Amino acid sequence: MTNLLEAKGLRAAYGETKVLHGLDFAVRQGGVTALLGANGAGKTTTLRAICGIVRTQGEILLGDTRIDGKATEDIVRLGVAHVPEGRGTFMELSVEENLRLGAYTRPARQATEDFGLMFDYFPRLKERYKQQAGTLSGGEQQMLAIARALLLRPRLLLLDEPSFGLAPLIVQEIFRILARIKQDAGVSILLVEQNAAIALEFAEHAYVLETGRIVMAGSSADIGKDEGIRRSYLGY
Numbered sequence: 001m002t003n004l005l006e007a008k009g010l011r012a013a014y015g016e017t018k019v020l021h022g023l024d025f026a027v028r029q030g031g032v033t034a035l036l037g038a039n040g041a042g043k044t045t046t047l048r049a050i051c052g053i054v055r056t057q058g059e060i061l062l063g064d065t066r067i068d069g070k071a072t073e074d075i076v077r078l079g080v081a082h083v084p085e086g087r088g089t090f091m092e093l094s095v096e097e098n099l100r101l102g103a104y105t106r107p108a109r110q111a112t113e114d115f116g117l118m119f120d121y122f123p124r125l126k127e128r129y130k131q132q133a134g135t136l137s138g139g140e141q142q143m144l145a146i147a148r149a150l151l152l153r154p155r156l157l158l159l160d161e162p163s164f165g166l167a168p169l170i171v172q173e174i175f176r177i178l179a180r181i182k183q184d185a186g187v188s189i190l191l192v193e194q195n196a197a198i199a200l201e202f203a204e205h206a207y208v209l210e211t212g213r214i215v216m217a218g219s220s221a222d223i224g225k226d227e228g229i230r231r232s233y234l235g236y
């Protein structure tokens with residue numbers, strides 16, 4: 001299996017504060033990799049580092065292309081879509097306007113075709129096409145954020161805690177849709193989650209992060225079985 005994304009010795013800092021201390025990790029082509037860890041471990045920062053939002057050192061490869069040091073906009077154009085923590089939805093805009101923003105890199109006609117596909121995945125968004133995003137439920141907002149990211153037709157989807165603040169049934173629904181999208185679109189996913197149980201079920205591989213260092217890497221099955229890791233880092 002080839003890797004779509006590979007990070008080598010990845011470091012990141014906010015000003016003088018060093019947050020990531022040399023991470024090595026990979027996302028396989030067509031696969032799902034989970035990044036787990038407690039609050040403040042550096043999960044969000046890792047996704048920001050991949051997108052060029054924080055200053056980094058080390059190498060990040062997307063396929064054969066070095067993307068570290070590139071501008072966020074260029075990284076997006078190379079096929080990396082980011083669903084940030086807090087979803088990054090434009091609350092005052094409608095569902096439709098948010099989706100159009102997601103498709104901004106693509107010709108209008110193609111984007112409109114893809115809207116149909118998104119409504120097939122997320123029928124709730126279709127019903128609420130003209131609704132102001134800020135008035136959507138939390139689950140609907142998460143769906144909108146994912147749909148918007150997918151309209152870029154990314155090769156790599158970065159998801160920052162899609163389950164955050166949502167009821168278990170909605171979380172299940174979102175992960176069912178993500179599984180379908182992964183299969184249909186062949187998109188590779190790097191999933192950051194506090195909800196380790198659901199992340200390990202969805203991902204084939206996982207990394208456990210502790211204060212900016214990877215303390216365990218392996219198959220989701222192995223990590224899920226490790227009693228010590230479960231108790232220390234995963235909280236279940």
Ligand SMILES: Nc1ncnc2c1ncn2[C@@H]1O[C@H](COP(=O)(O)OP(=O)(O)OP(=O)(O)O)[C@@H](O)[C@H]1O
Nearest residue numbers: 014017019037038039040041042043044045046194
């Ligand atoms: N803009 C910032 N400026 C300074 N420090 C920051 C900034 N953003 C994050 N940090 C620090 O970086 C560390 C890692 O934060 P990060 O948000 O990556 O953690 P996380 O694993 O995503 O946590 P959570 O599960 O709470 O979302 C924390 O100590 C945090 O205080």
Ligand SMILES: [Mg+2]
Nearest residue numbers: 043044045085
């Ligand atoms: Mg975070």
